Amino acid sequence: METAVLIIVSTVLANNFVLHRFLGLCPFLGASARLDAARGMALATLLVLTLASIAGHLIFRFLLVPFGLEYLATLTFILIIAALVQAVELIVRAISPLVQRILGLYLPLITTNCAVLGVALLNVRQQRSLLEAAWFGFGAGLGFAFVLITFAALRERTDRAPVPAAFQGAPLALLTAGLMAIAFTGFGGMAGD
Amino acid sequence: MFAGIVVVTLLALGAGAGVLWLRRYLADGTEKLVAAIDNLLPQIQCAQCGHPGCRAYAEALARGATTIDRCPPGGERTQLALAELLGDAPGGAPLPSPARTHLARIDEAACIGCALCLPACPVDAIVGASGFLHTVIAAECTACELCLELCPVDCIALVPRPEHPVSTA
Numbered sequence: 033m034e035t036a037v038l039i040i041v042s043t044v045l046a047n048n049f050v051l052h053r054f055l056g057l058c059p060f061l062g063a064s065a066r067l068d069a070a071r072g073m074a075l076a077t078l079l080v081l082t083l084a085s086i087a088g089h090l091i092f093r094f095l096l097v098p099f100g101l102e103y104l105a106t107l108t109f110i111l112i113i114a115a116l117v118q119a120v121e122l123i124v125r126a127i128s129p130l131v132q133r134i135l136g137l138y139l140p141l142i143t144t145n146c147a148v149l150g151v152a153l154l155n156v157r158q159q160r161s162l163l164e165a166a167w168f169g170f171g172a173g174l175g176f177a178f179v180l181i182t183f184a185a186l187r188e189r190t191d192r193a194p195v196p197a198a199f200q201g202a203p204l205a206l207l208t209a210g211l212m213a214i215a216f217t218g219f220g221g222m223a224g225d
Numbered sequence: 226m227f228a229g230i231v232v233v234t235l236l237a238l239g240a241g242a243g244v245l246w247l248r249r250y251l252a253d254g255t256e257k258l259v260a261a262i263d264n265l266l267p268q269i270q271c272a273q274c275g276h277p278g279c280r281a282y283a284e285a286l287a288r289g290a291t292t293i294d295r296c297p298p299g300g301e302r303t304q305l306a307l308a309e310l311l312g313d314a315p316g317g318a319p320l321p322s323p324a325r326t327h328l329a330r331i332d333e334a335a336c337i338g339c340a341l342c343l344p345a346c347p348v349d350a351i352v353g354a355s356g357f358l359h360t361v362i363a364a365e366c367t368a369c370e371l372c373l374e375l376c377p378v379d380c381i382a383l384v385p386r387p388e389h390p391v392s393t394a
Binding site: 069091099100127136 | 228229232233236237240241243244247248251252253254255257258287289310311312
């Protein structure tokens with residue numbers, strides 16, 4: 033349990049995937065214009081990250097290591113992430129077609145979220161156990177959801193603020209993301225890598 | 226090398242089969258969304274949205290294939306209700322149909338009282354009976370043009386509403 037708490041604190045705050053490792057920046061900027069869409073995106077990504085982390089670990093340990101195929105990790109992870117995202121989209125469609133309609137193209141685009149592949153590969157490189165890998169994926173998803181929703185809330189406000197013309201839209205969004213990343217360096221040292 | 230090809234191929238086939246299986250056995254929830262949208266539409270089947278009826282329009286909306294501002298009989302109220310359900314912004318453009326500005330008018334001198342236009346009207350805006358003169362209830366007409374083609378003597382025409390004079394330009 034102690035390791036679980038440590039991993040989650042580490043991945044959500046100290047080593048946040050978006051603001052510390054700079055992974056998954058495309059959906060961070062792309063799906064954060066509206067708060068309700070960001071919320072759906074955050075939940076879907078959380079689900080995919082956790083599942084991909086577990087599936088990646090199992091496939092690496094029971095399929096790649098016995099055949100000495102560790103060098104194929106990246107390729108196989110991309111494959112299973114693509115399949116997982118398809119599965120998650122089908123599940124979302126069955127449970128809430130409304131969310132599927134609102135998220136639209138962003139749902140299949142989780143496939144190309146580099147944080148998902150990053151989590152699976154980091155699990156392997158740092159030789160985590162199955163349980164640690166699951167917590168790591170879940171924590172990474174939680175961290176992604178946290179910063180995505182916070183960022184979307186900030187952007188909804190700055191969109192309505194009187195901003196100099198040169199800073200309107202994307203420039204201010206990028207500046208806001210940078211300031212958030214600086215703020216998150218304050219958590220550095222709270223937990224190891 | 227050979228083992229790698231076999232493992233990756235099997236993995237790809239397995240993943241594909243898994244997704245296919247899910248697609249087949251997981252219920253398609255879109256039906257629920259279509260029903261919810263259909264519920265908000267006026268159900269007069271006037272086809273002014275370009276779809277054969279309200280249900281078809283609801284299906285197109287659920288797929289994201291059309292916009293929420295296509296229903297003239299429903300007007301602003303339907304559009305706002307759809308916007309709330311689907312999270313789409315209400316369209317800024319006015320309704321694309323002449324519902325507000327035009328109505329059907331029967332040329333009473335030419336009408337032969339055949340009653341062919343009566344069942345065609347989705348909102349029952351035409352009064353009359355076989356052998357009697359017909360006329361259009363202005364407040365009910367949505368200018369859907371469904372009655373125009375059916376008249377054997379071409380005595381029905383779409384005219385501007387008196388309270389909305391259209392410029393001649």
